[in-house]
Amino acid sequence: MTAERGDRTPLGRPGRVLTALLCALTAAGLYGCSDPGPREPTPTPAPATTAPAPATPPATASAPTGRSPFTGLPARPAPVLAVKIDNVAAARPHTGLGAADLVYVEQVEGGVTRLLAVYSSRLPELTGPVRSARESDIALLAAFGRPVLGYSGAQSALNPLLTAAPLRLVTETTAPGAFLRSPDRAAPHNLYLRPDRALATDPRAENARDIGFRFGPAPAGGTPVDSSAVRFPAARYTFTWSAADRAWRVAMDGREARATDTGPLTPETVVVQRVTVRPSGFRDRYGAVSPYTETTGSGTALVLRDGRAYEARWSRPSPAAGTTYTTPDGAPLAFAPGQTWVVLAPRG
Template sequence: MSLTRRGKVTAAAATVVVLALAAVGYFAIFPSRAPAFVQDAMSRVGLAEPPPPSCPLTGQPAPHGEVPARPALAIKVENLPDARPQAGLDRADVVYEEPVEGGITRFIVVYQCHDAARVGPVRSGRTTDPKVLVQFGRPVMGYAGGQAPVVRAIDRAGLIDENYNIAISAYTRDETRPAPHNLYTSTRSLWKAAKATEGAPHPVFSYDPEVAGPSRKARTVHLPFSSYSDVYWTWSRREGAWLRSHGTVPHVLEDGTQVRAANVVVMQVQVRTGPIVDAAGNHSPEVELTGSGKAYVFRDGRMIVGRWERARLKDVTTFVTKAGTEIALAPGVTWVELLPSTIGVQAQR
């Protein structure tokens, strides 16, 4: 017997209800498999335990089940060959690599959920730093000092300035290392010096354990900043991480572990010659971090091509696909590469 139109509508509605109830039942039994918005809704009505707190800058479970009530802390770390191996990069939540003068790069190493007993070598700030860091609220910044325009830019941005000239007791010199590549600090020392009352920052990325949307396999990405910083990231299925090298040389830390990341985010940015000149006569570059540009997100052995967008410096940079959908990162440590737009991204499968 054929159904009337009204009967068909009723049957379709009943089917939807049955499927919805089945989905709710499944997610009630396996709540960890539910999408984040479903987990949130279920916890609100008592069908699931609320998810454990996660670190705002990694999306991973907070240590000891609690997010530390402290602001983000950024420390400038050198990346000249003479500065390697560095210390403390493996304890960071987010690391930005920025071009500076003479073809070299430096790191803005951002901590929040974890501590590092030794970080360095610490070097001077650049005007790029406050442009990056205003996204994190009012973070603490540790660095070896800087030229007057840099210090003024950091202060204007509202960062909590704990550079070497202000918080000298938070820094030490390692006499076994040649100067100036021998200045070190610790996260606890800088947070203590700052006496900050700000709480944890808001997230600057979105996270999803699964890759959503169009992507393609990627095994290696090459970012040739310069001969000093000829960066390679290689996906390791065994480690479940991107491993970093300079040319053919693995980038290792003081304890011999190789630098790694769950996500490598490449922002192609406009770079112009700035008015600040270093002691060798090299002009410090000015990096443009508002507007939009091409972006590549590398996670889980895959590459997602899209763009970055940021209307104003006080806004958080967003990463979207060509279709305009936000790109979610894998929970874990993220390295953001501020690559000049004149340099191509070389990815291999």
């Protein structure tokens, strides 16, 4: 894993500390750690380096053979790993986000956000910091078939729902060798996942499949934009167009977002998907009600690509179905090939 000059890896000084720690852990046979921390109390009962594309795939068809259905770029068929990522200030800068095919932004307790990073085309050496799952993740990941989900744990009352879902669950308890704790950060912001080891826990994992994304030339129209901001109750994201990168530079709470191994985060497409965020039947350890983000149904969205903003509609009839994005007149709205961020923003 590499790090930009001036960045620290999650394990201390770039390269040397990481290598030493990995070697020491391997020699000792200790790849993971014990329980990630105190369990949340039972909640009140409630009623988952590619080459440039030589040609652009059609906007109206799913990704053809040899291309990722998540990025539209050349890729070999590979299984899917989703990882729940911490996103408070103490968890930044992240590690491994630059390699994700797809990143979802979800609201959690207190109005802050967490990220759900989806990997298939390529895997970083490490990703994290890893945090706990939420009920919303179950429906969100249903479109991916049976992905592997890496997370730090969940409320005890949520565990039966996670176990019953079509997910391969990977935690420190189920796969200690897939995790490590960084001595460079304080718990709970110090848990990192080894993606290759997480995927190795499920040899029968399904390969990436169509989740509704379409890639191709930009549609006609759109509004030129230099930047676009999205606010949550206690978090703010700004996406600024970089002509040099042909991508959007991400800022979180007013500061540039970076990965320790790849530098600035620069998705080619950003989808601001307006959704209903309502109370769930679960609470965190402090008694705060966990929000539930509804990702089925339909609504409006703003799609950012190529320095322009496009008003769109999204539709997902059931958890097993993919999400389609269309122009106001109903035509498929193609994304720019590359990494996509989907910001699940509260309506209004």
